[in-house]
Amino acid sequence: MKLVIATRNARKLEEIHAIFNFQGLEVCSAFDFPHIPDVVEDGDTLEANAIKKAVEICNATGLPTLADDSGLEVEALNGEPGVYSARWSGEGCTYADNNAKLLRELAGKTNRRAQFRTVIALALPGERPLTVEGAVKGTIIDELRGEQGFGYDPLFMPDGYNQTFAELPAEVKNKISHRARALNAASNVWTQLRCGT
Numbered sequence: 001m002k003l004v005i006a007t008r009n010a011r012k013l014e015e016i017h018a019i020f021n022f023q024g025l026e027v028c029s030a031f032d033f034p035h036i037p038d039v040v041e042d043g044d045t046l047e048a049n050a051i052k053k054a055v056e057i058c059n060a061t062g063l064p065t066l067a068d069d070s071g072l073e074v075e076a077l078n079g080e081p082g083v084y085s086a087r088w089s090g091e092g093c094t095y096a097d098n099n100a101k102l103l104r105e106l107a108g109k110t111n112r113r114a115q116f117r118t119v120i121a122l123a124l125p126g127e128r129p130l131t132v133e134g135a136v137k138g139t140i141i142d143e144l145r146g147e148q149g150f151g152y153d154p155l156f157m158p159d160g161y162n163q164t165f166a167e168l169p170a171e172v173k174n175k176i177s178h179r180a181r182a183l184n185a186a187s188n189v190w191t192q193l194r195c196g197t
Helices: 008-021 046-061 082-087 096-107 170-176 178-193
Strands: 001-005 024-030 065-074 113-123 130-140 156-158
Touching: 001 046, 008 065, 008 170, 008 178, 046 065, 046 082, 046 113, 046 130, 065 082, 065 096, 065 178, 113 178, 130 178, 170 178
Parallel strands: 001 024, 001 065
Antiparallel strands: 065 113, 113 130, 130 156
16 A cells, blocks of 8 residues: 655655654655645645645545644744744745744743644545644754754754754654654554554
8 A cells, every 4th residue: 555745855754754654555755756746835724734735645646645734833922933934034945044033033032932843634535634733842942053853953952851853863853753743643543544443
C-alpha cells in the first residue's frame, strides 16, 4: 500500500521518516509527482492548510495522503506568527529573516512563552479527511543557538531542557517535538484505519 507525504520540504520529510512507523507501506512524497503543482497554503488556520494539502494531493494522485502544517505560536504576540510562520517576513523570506523578525518583535518583552503546534491531515480517496495535532511548549531565547533543525529551532527551548531544538540531537528532538507528537497520533489513526476499527 502506498502513502504520499504531501511536502517538498526535504528537511521536513527527513523528520517525518525518522519519526513515523511506515512498516508495510510504500512511502513516496510530492517530489515523486513533479507534474502536480504546489498547493497554495491560503488557509487561515493550520488545520485548513493541512486538510487542503492532503485532499488536493490525494485527489491528484488517487493515493492516501498525509499532510501537515506547523506553526510557532508566541503568547506575547497574540499567537503570531502561527499559520504564517513560514512566510512571516514576506514571500521568499528565509529562516534567518523570520528569526530576525521574531527577535525584533520580542525585544523588551518579558513574556517569552511559546509553543510549536503541528496539525496533520490524513486523506483517503473518497473519504472525509481526518486530523490530529501535537504541541510542545517552551520559551523563546534572545539569541540564535545551534546548527540542527530548521525554521525557528535555534530560538526555541522546549520546557524541561536547557538546549534549543537546534542544539538537541535529532533523535531527542524527534521524540519530543510537536511533529513527533502529531505523527504518533497519526500513526495510531492510520493503524486503526488499516485494521478497519
